[in-house]
Amino acid sequence: MKSIEQYIRQMPKVELHVHLEGSVQPKTLLKLAERHHISLPAVTVEGIREWYTFRDFAHFVEIYMTISSCLRTVDDIELIAREFLLGQAEQNILHSEVTFTPYNQWVNCGLGFHEQLDAVNRAREWGEKELGIRMGMIIDIPRERAPEAGEQVSTWVIDRFGDGVVALGLGGPEQGNPPEKFRNAFNRMRDNGIPCVLHAGETDGPSSIWNAIEVAGPARIGHGVRAVEDPKLVEYLHRTQLPLEVCPTSNICLGVFPSLAEHCLPQLLDLGLRVSINSDDPPMFNTTLADEYLACAITYGWDKATLRELTKSAVDMLLLPSSEKLGLRKRFQEEFAASEPL
Numbered sequence: 001m002k003s004i005e006q007y008i009r010q011m012p013k014v015e016l017h018v019h020l021e022g023s024v025q026p027k028t029l030l031k032l033a034e035r036h037h038i039s040l041p042a043v044t045v046e047g048i049r050e051w052y053t054f055r056d057f058a059h060f061v062e063i064y065m066t067i068s069s070c071l072r073t074v075d076d077i078e079l080i081a082r083e084f085l086l087g088q089a090e091q092n093i094l095h096s097e098v099t100f101t102p103y104n105q106w107v108n109c110g111l112g113f114h115e116q117l118d119a120v121n122r123a124r125e126w127g128e129k130e131l132g133i134r135m136g137m138i139i140d141i142p143r144e145r146a147p148e149a150g151e152q153v154s155t156w157v158i159d160r161f162g163d164g165v166v167a168l169g170l171g172g173p174e175q176g177n178p179p180e181k182f183r184n185a186f187n188r189m190r191d192n193g194i195p196c197v198l199h200a201g202e203t204d205g206p207s208s209i210w211n212a213i214e215v216a217g218p219a220r221i222g223h224g225v226r227a228v229e230d231p232k233l234v235e236y237l238h239r240t241q242l243p244l245e246v247c248p249t250s251n252i253c254l255g256v257f258p259s260l261a262e263h264c265l266p267q268l269l270d271l272g273l274r275v276s277i278n279s280d281d282p283p284m285f286n287t288t289l290a291d292e293y294l295a296c297a298i299t300y301g302w303d304k305a306t307l308r309e310l311t312k313s314a315v316d317m318l319l320l321p322s323s324e325k326l327g328l329r330k331r332f333q334e335e336f337a338a339s340e341p342l
């Protein structure tokens with residue numbers, strides 16, 4: 001009989017909430033900094049790992065911006081995308097929808113969006129051919145930027161939707177940067193039939209989720225865990241089955257919940273809401289998607305059937321055409337059938 005840990009590591013998975021720049025490993029960051037003669041707060045993998053260790057949201061943004069500042073060429077983008085896919089393949093994550101913020105690199109060093117996406121697409125093709133896994137990109141607006149960022153990013157998304165781009169996202173510091181700031185960008189998505197995925201209800205309360213719903217009519221909500229504070233919102237999420245992308249360890253690191261035992265995830269499931277499990281920015285929170293499933297299984301006593309249901313339900317939340325989703329569902333069934341029965 002396989003241990004629950006072995007089972008989790010081998011079971012097929014999908015990931016819906018993970019950031020490309022937030023997945024850069026310390027040794028890669030050192031390599032990139034050396035390549036571009038950028039000085040970092042540390043010069044060893046251990047030092048970077050220590051600096052990566054989450055302190056507060058401001059520190060988190062500082063790390064994120066440092067990573068972005070080290071991404072200066074298309075080769076850098078292709079490198080991090082390939083390494084990301086390798087990490088996903090190691091965990092048997094068959095499909096990922098990955099948030100990517102090319103706007104930062106464009107502002108930092110004028111690296112064009114189309115070149116950045118071409119580099120990502122080269123990595124995507126390689127991942128599909130060599131690793132047998134796929135990813136789609138959610139191109140997000142960094143919400144701390146001026147409203148013009150919304151105009152720029154939405155134009156990019158419209159130009160390349162379907163060519164590796166699956167949605168427009170909204171990320172960055174939630175407080176003080178409501179989605180209304182970028183209303184026009186979301187209206188453009190509505191007009192073009194392009195899905196939106198917004199971070200909301202993480203560091204800000206239920207009103208942020210209501211705003212995201214009103215402004216963008218999102219396909220999914222990034223985090224959304226603070227919905228539990230508003231019974232009306234819980235009722236709405238239950239009725240519409242609007243999916244929430246829950247990132248347990250990220251929430252604990254950011255102080256949204258004091259511990260996994262006190263996290264609202266079991267409550268969300270009991271309330272019949274549609275949730276998926278995700279890693280957000282894995283090296284920064286010292287986690288992986290497999291680690292997230294394992295920590296939850298141990299803390300909440302999830303059995304293998306629960307784990308299978310959660311992963312299958314996450315497949316249904318992917319922004320894929322139904323034919324592709326059907327193919328993936330079939331692959332999941334086959335892999336589950338090949339693994340040990342309960």
Ligand SMILES: [Zn+2]
Pocket residue numbers: 017019171199222280
């Ligand atoms: Zn996120």
